[in-house]
Amino acid sequence: MSHVAILGTGLIGASIGLGLRAAEGTDDIEIVGFDTSRERERAAEGRKAIDRRGRSLRDAVQGASLVVISTPVLATREVMEEIGSALAVGAIITDTCSTKAQVMSWAEELLPSSVNFVGSHPMAGKTEFGPAAAEATLFQDARWVIVPSRTASSAAVETVAGLATALGAKPMYMDAAEHDAYAAAISHLPMFAASALFRLVRDSEAWPEMSLLAASGFKDTTRLAGTDELMAHDIAATNREQVIHWLQRLRGALYDIEDMIADPDRSEDLLRYLAQLNIDHIAYHDGQVGRVEIDQKGSGIPMPGMTDMLLGGALSERLRQMTEDSDEDTQTRQRRRFFGRR
The missing domain is CATH 3.40.50.720 (NAD(P)-binding Rossmann-like Domain)
Structure with missing residues (x-):
């Protein structure tokens, strides 16, 4: 045996x-x-x-x-x-x-x-x-x-x-170094980010009221704050350099979003940023993972054929319209987006 x-x-x-x-x-x-x-x-x-x-x-x-x-x-x-x-x-x-x-x-x-x-x-x-x-x-x-x-x-x-x-x-x-770099991004960073978000909101004086309002969005986003504390501590102790690297990159990404929100003149940038994220996130959840070659030229938007295949063309068309009609009023575009007006 x-x-x-x-x-x-x-x-x-x-x-x-x-x-x-x-x-x-x-x-x-x-x-x-x-x-x-x-x-x-x-x-x-x-x-x-x-x-x-x-x-x-x-x-x-x-x-x-x-x-x-x-x-x-x-x-x-x-x-x-x-x-x-x-x-x-x-x-x-x-x-x-x-x-x-x-x-x-x-x-x-x-x-x-x-x-x-x-x-x-x-x-x-x-x-x-x-x-x-x-x-x-x-x-x-x-x-x-x-x-x-x-x-x-x-x-x-x-x-x-x-x-x-x-x-x-x-x-x-x-190899080990490759694993630790990748795991820091897709496993360790989400855990510490969830912990920081939960601690930030939990420490607010308004937590008693906010905790009553918090629904699936907050619960899903902070789920990893419930990770075994010993495991989280040991990850930080044995992958310190990579965890810090990705925390710093997250900080930079949050600053970028903050800048776009703070500047009314960058409303187009914010909408384009969110729309591209929408495409990328849907593709990920639809199983488009691994090394996929896409056109990296110009605006960085995937080739129309790829996005059309993934999304039936609706979201990629929205991105093309935003790129081609950059001078069009944002409110007009948003009305067309939701009500189909030309």
């Missing part, structure tokens, strides 16, 4: 266990879990995310062919130090941490050369945490980033990719 160890039985670790147990061809796998919280361990075992609890970190990994480290980022170093000498020769070690460069460095420093470390990060999650929130389908159709170490065998890399695929995810390969 194969032995898989899951170290950390929170949302991600328990979801991996549930997903493995639900996957085809895994009946002969024993899943051993360990968590510093006995309550989380018992909950994971109760939900059958793990078959049994390890007495210690070292006991959990004893004889394991695959070890999944699913702990907060800063705890990962201590875990690697503790399990290093207990790992079986040829064992495959992976992690699910939200930052990769620091974790890859720790693995190279602390894990024995007789094992294979393959960094990974499933791009899925929830604001709820703990095994009670775990789902076997949490990773369905999600990207699962794989960052092989310099010494990992091809078989080890294929095994981690196979784990991702078995859980319904889509493997995506990149």
Whole structure:
């Protein structure tokens, strides 16, 4: 019987266990879990995310062919130090941490050369945490980033990719620095931006009244303010440079919007900016992701054929009208937009 160890039985670790147990061809796998919280361990075992609890970190990994480290980022170093000498020769070690460069460095420093470390990060999650929130389908159709170490065998890399695929995810390969830069923009920045927005409004003297008015827009935008604080702290500590870089870019983007709103003469600029965002956002939600070549010349507006295909031409026509008729009165254009007047 194969032995898989899951170290950390929170949302991600328990979801991996549930997903493995639900996957085809895994009946002969024993899943051993360990968590510093006995309550989380018992909950994971109760939900059958793990078959049994390890007495210690070292006991959990004893004889394991695959070890999944699913702990907060800063705890990962201590875990690697503790399990290093207990790992079986040829064992495959992976992690699910939200930052990769620091974790890859720790693995190279602390894990024995007789094992294979393959960094990974499933791009899925929830604001709820703990095994009670775990789902076997949490990773369905999600990207699962794989960052092989310099010494990992091809078989080890294929095994981690196979784990991702078995859980319904889509493997995506990149190096650690690339991952951390991208994750800072699309995962870490939204989390800290949501936190800042919620704190700003929550600290207002008018919060008792505003909280009654707040509906889906505010709740959706600030959802990530409910992220596990330990995870958020560790992300900032291990990806500091990239998080700061994107926070500074966000600040600049907000200043740009502020300038357009503050200057009545830039009303056209604001409308054009918002219309282009509308196109880009709809395309993103319609699945137009990845590297798509578009015409970057002139105004930066996508080629008419592309936007027509995505939106039936309505929004791209609006953009063309704004570009060609820049002298037309804004109120007249807005009336035509909503009432169809020429």
